[in-house]
Amino acid sequence: MSEVIYSGKTKDIYQGAEENQLVLKFKDDVTGVDGVFDPGANQVGLSIEGVGQVGLRLTKYFYSKLNEAGYPTHFVDADIENNTMTVRKAQVFGKGLEVITRFKATGSxxxxxxxxxxxxxxxxxxxxxxxxxxxxEDPYITKDALALLDIMNGDQYEELVATTKEIASFVRDDIAAHGLEVFDIKLEFGFDAVTGKVILIDEISGGNMRVFDNGEYVLPLNLINYFPEA
Known part of the structure; x- marks a missing residue:
């Protein structure tokens, strides 16, 4: 594998075999505070053996279904044994955005x-x-402010909202088929480095969503237990 291009909190990024591809290496580091796992935290809190592979398994599961259904994503393939995912290069909006689709009120x-x-x-x-x-602490931003700060124009914003609603609903419905209920889903988007199209990027795992089983919160690391096919 080539040298690390970027080392993040939970993933390292490498140049892929093709010029327009990258390889994401999922780590066993997780976000948290004072040694306690918290998917919403902004710092690495601890390492949990195998957590990188768990996140990658769910990510591959959801991305494979989204690609098959024709949704725009950066996913190419995943190597579960080596904790890596190959993706198409994408440019983030500004320094990066997170997009939360809320089906029911919870959390913040x-x-x-x-x-x-x-x-x-x-x-x-x-x-x-x-x-x-x-x-x-990841501040909320409006459509007008995104345009004012030259992060995203109005047309891109409307495309982003429509796309995230469709993808989040697709993931929610798949999870519902496994007997669970999703309250919210946090996704990340960029635009394809070649086509300029808005596409889904990064991972889709338990840390991206709040999921409940008959009213009981499902811990992010336990979500994989409901997906034996992943």
């Missing part, structure tokens, strides 16, 4: 809007966009 949405909603209030696939900025 309830903390912010608790005067108007309670845990589990239906939200009809409401979409929020945040900046990837650890120092500022």
């Amino acid at each position: 949405f309830v903390r912010r809007y608790g005067d108007y909603v309670t845990e589990g209030t239906p939200l009809n696939a409401y979409v929020e966009v945040t900046l990837k900025d650890d120092d500022r």
Whole structure:
């Protein structure tokens, strides 16, 4: 494998065999605070043996289904044994965005809007966009602000919202077929380095979503247990 291009909190990135491809190496490092796993944290908190492979297995499962269904993604292939995923190169918007689709109220949405909603209030696939900025705790940003800061234009924003709703709903429905309920899903998008099309990037695993089994929260690392085919 070539030299590391970028070393992130939970993945390392290498140049792929082809010029327009990259290889993501999933680590066993996870985000957390004071040694306690927290998928929403902005720092590496601990290492858990095998967690990288668990995340990759689910990511390959969902991406393979999305590609087969014709959704725009950067996924090419995955090597489970070596914890690697080959992807097409993509350019992020600004320094990176996270896009949250909320089917039911939970987490920060309830903390912010608790005067108007309670845990589990239906939200009809409401979409929020945040900046990837650890120092500022990933602040929420509006469509107008994205355009004002030259991160994304209005047409790209509308394409992003429509695409994330479709993909998040597809993933939610697949998870529902496994007897679980999704409250929200956090995805990342960029644009294809060749075509300029908005595409899904990064992983799709337990740390990307809040999932419940008959009202009981499913820990991100345990979600794989519901997908024996992954």
